[in-house]
Amino acid sequence: xxxxxxxxxxxxxxxxxxxxxxxxxxxxxxxxxxxxxxxxxxxxxxxxxxxxxxxxxxxxxxxxxxxxxxxxxxxxxxxxxxxxxxxxxxxxxxxxxxxxxxxxxxxxxxxxxxxxxxxxxxxxxxxxxxxxxxxxxxxxxxxxxxxxxxxxxxxxxxxxxxxxxxxxxxxxxxxxxxxxxxxxxxxxxxxxxxxxxxxxxxxxxxxxxxxxxxxxxxxxxxxxxxxxxxxxxxxxxxxxxxxxxxx
Amino acid sequence: xxxxxxxxxxxxxxxxxxxxxxxxxxxxxxxxxxxxxxxxxxxxxxxxxxxxxxxxxxxxxxxxxxxxxxxxxxxxxxxxxxxxxxxxxxxxxxxxxxxxxxxxxxxxxxxxxxxxxxxxxxxxxxxxxxxxxxxxxxxxxxxxxxxxxxxxxxxxxxxxxxxxxxxxxxxxxxxxxxxxxxxxxxxxxxxxxxxxxxxxxxxxxxxxxxxxxxxxxxxxxxxxxxxxxxxxxxxxxxxxxxxxxxxxxxxxxxxxxxxxxxxxxxxxxxxxxxxxxxxxxxxxxxxxxxxxxxxxxxxxxxxxxxxxxxxxxxxxxxxxxxxxxxxxxxxxxxxxxxxxxxxxxxxxxxxxxxxxxxxxxxxxxxxxxxxxxxxxxxxxxxxxxxxxxxxxxx
Numbered sequence: 001x002x003x004x005x006x007x008x009x010x011x012x013x014x015x016x017x018x019x020x021x022x023x024x025x026x027x028x029x030x031x032x033x034x035x036x037x038x039x040x041x042x043x044x045x046x047x048x049x050x051x052x053x054x055x056x057x058x059x060x061x062x063x064x065x066x067x068x069x070x071x072x073x074x075x076x077x078x079x080x081x082x083x084x085x086x087x088x089x090x091x092x093x094x095x096x097x098x099x100x101x102x103x104x105x106x107x108x109x110x111x112x113x114x115x116x117x118x119x120x121x122x123x124x125x126x127x128x129x130x131x132x133x134x135x136x137x138x139x140x141x142x143x144x145x146x147x148x149x150x151x152x153x154x155x156x157x158x159x160x161x162x163x164x165x166x167x168x169x170x171x172x173x174x175x176x177x178x179x180x181x182x183x184x185x186x187x188x189x190x191x192x193x194x195x196x197x198x199x200x201x202x203x204x205x206x207x208x209x210x211x212x213x214x215x216x217x218x219x220x221x222x223x224x225x226x227x228x229x230x231x232x233x234x235x236x237x238x239x240x241x242x243x244x245x246x247x
Numbered sequence: 248x249x250x251x252x253x254x255x256x257x258x259x260x261x262x263x264x265x266x267x268x269x270x271x272x273x274x275x276x277x278x279x280x281x282x283x284x285x286x287x288x289x290x291x292x293x294x295x296x297x298x299x300x301x302x303x304x305x306x307x308x309x310x311x312x313x314x315x316x317x318x319x320x321x322x323x324x325x326x327x328x329x330x331x332x333x334x335x336x337x338x339x340x341x342x343x344x345x346x347x348x349x350x351x352x353x354x355x356x357x358x359x360x361x362x363x364x365x366x367x368x369x370x371x372x373x374x375x376x377x378x379x380x381x382x383x384x385x386x387x388x389x390x391x392x393x394x395x396x397x398x399x400x401x402x403x404x405x406x407x408x409x410x411x412x413x414x415x416x417x418x419x420x421x422x423x424x425x426x427x428x429x430x431x432x433x434x435x436x437x438x439x440x441x442x443x444x445x446x447x448x449x450x451x452x453x454x455x456x457x458x459x460x461x462x463x464x465x466x467x468x469x470x471x472x473x474x475x476x477x478x479x480x481x482x483x484x485x486x487x488x489x490x491x492x493x494x495x496x497x498x499x500x501x502x503x504x505x506x507x508x509x510x511x512x513x514x515x516x517x518x519x520x521x522x523x524x525x526x527x528x529x530x531x532x533x534x535x536x537x538x539x540x541x542x543x544x545x546x547x548x549x550x551x552x553x554x555x556x557x558x559x560x561x562x563x564x565x566x567x568x569x570x571x572x573x574x575x576x577x578x579x580x581x582x583x584x585x586x587x588x589x590x591x592x593x594x595x596x597x598x599x600x601x602x603x604x605x606x607x608x609x610x611x612x613x614x615x616x617x618x619x620x621x622x623x624x625x626x627x628x629x630x631x632x633x634x635x636x637x638x639x640x641x
């Protein structure tokens with residue numbers, strides 16, 4: 001977690017954007033909050049995109065970052081629709097999968113790691129879902145791809161529109177008690193060593209499959225009018241000169 | 248809208264009230280019977296520099312409204328039963344983050360999808376207890392288009408003053424009723440407190456006085472570097488999980504309302520001084536109750552009338568005081584018994600409580616209430632709430 005926030009802080013500095021606001025659904029440690037140079041909201045699980053939509057629309061000057069753990073479960077619908085609207089939000093999706101080589105007998109999934117019978121469900125391909133929803137920037141990195149992750153967040157911050165960056169990060173409690181794993185940093189290393197960078201890869205091919213390499217990289221980028229662009233365009237079409245654009 | 252008299256439906260008056268109160272953000276998900284509020288607000292949006300968004304569900308609607316409110320704009324949403332249920336998650340967040348906002352619930356028949364085009368008062372308890380954990384809420388009950396206008400403004404004022412989500416509990420009948428609405432020249436508005444000290448000294452949950460004080464807000468994105476969380480937090484907004492901090496964090500959420508209850512509570516009363524029976528009703532039902540009261544007075548019965556304008560917090564003191572003087576409270580509601588139990592609690596066995604349910608999905612007939620009033624005169628002292636049988640019951 002602290003690695004991601006460090007990358008985030010560096011990216012915000014690099015992008016030179018002043019009015020930044022972070023919405024997340026994580027419990028923050030005090031040290032992390034103290035180290036952040038912008039306003040932070042900790043809201044309900046999976047809903048930072050919805051909260052961020054309100055922030056962005058009521059004050060278009062803000063750059064909103066949504067740091068989400070329960071993105072594709074609780075936040076699935078918000079994710080899809082924010083993509084469709086092209087809401088100007090940078091989404092950092094923190095993904096804690098369980099891996100067969102570590103857990104010994106499980107295949108990857110997102111949300112049912114606590115049962116010995118689980119998981120048998122198919123995981124979601126987040127980058128592909130982001131692209132299909134209409135995101136303008138899609139990337140995936142592991143937490144050890146430090147400079148790449150920082151660079152990606154910087155690019156996403158400088159773009160207007162719905163950007164999605166998936167980060168493969170170990171969640172400490174998920175792995176407690178698994179004998180083959182000594183500590184979290186081993187998992188970090190495992191992710192890193194078992195990944196292969198393929199920038200520009202078709203998002204259909206980046207599904208995470210057990211025992212295969214994790215494909216990371218910047219997959220996709222496009223230009224599309226944001227929600228407020230479309231809102232202003234439509235209202236001035238209807239109202240003509242009377243309409244003052246909402247910015 | 249210009250001052251003067253206008254012909255408006257309750258829902259339209261509500262939208263105009265919001266605009267007059269300075270609401271500049273509306274989050275919506277379309278739902279019957281609240282649509283006209285949305286239509287009216289959307290039509291007026293560009294000219295007043297407001298914005299709106301139609302979200303994917305009511306969960307995200309209230310999340311967006313809370314977000315918008317933190318930027319400093321007054322924000323509102325409109326819904327009905329099914330949407331109100333989905334909003335409960337963020338009603339709790341709104342209370343915990345002490346975010347001013349207004350929720351208008353144009354009640355319809357329930358449970359579940361119920362009857363979209365019929366009036367109901369079935370969400371009264373949900374407004375009070377719907378979200379998990381302990382909290383206090385403020386809810387207002389309008390009974391005419393004029394009050395839809397006035398109470399929406401009042402709701403914004405209360406929410407800004409106490410930093411709390413305020414619910415306007417309207418119903419389908421009031422929402423769709425058309426009447427003259429007087430828009431006054433001058434409207435008194437209240438705005439939230441802003442912090443004016445040094446940027447690095449800002450504490451988002453600092454209260455003065457402790458317990459009942461209302462914390463100040465700041466302009467976000469301007470370098471205050473604050474953190475707020477829906478978890479139990481201290482005055483810096485940092486999450487701390489222990490009993491002491493739970494007490495520090497949650498107790499004031501009650502106290503800021505409970506200690507100011509005399510200031511918040513509002514009710515209308517008529518002829519309660521010498522009354523033997525008092526009809527306690529709110530919302531659309533209070534209009535029928537007034538008619539019933541007139542009919543019963545003609546028959547020589549001493550009837551009083553009490554209408555909570557602010558239903559939550561409940562006018563406990565008033566009800567307790569009256570209960571010692573009268574024979575019975577008659578409580579008509581368009582539900583199967585909600586506020587009547589609050590009346591029973593406050594009356595504490597001092598007088599009879601007669602509950603008049605309605606034929607589901609319809610407003611009472613005045614005669615039903617008159618019969619209940621007559622029953623109240625005759626009936627001996629009983630311990631339990633007396634349920635009146637309604638005409639279509641077997």
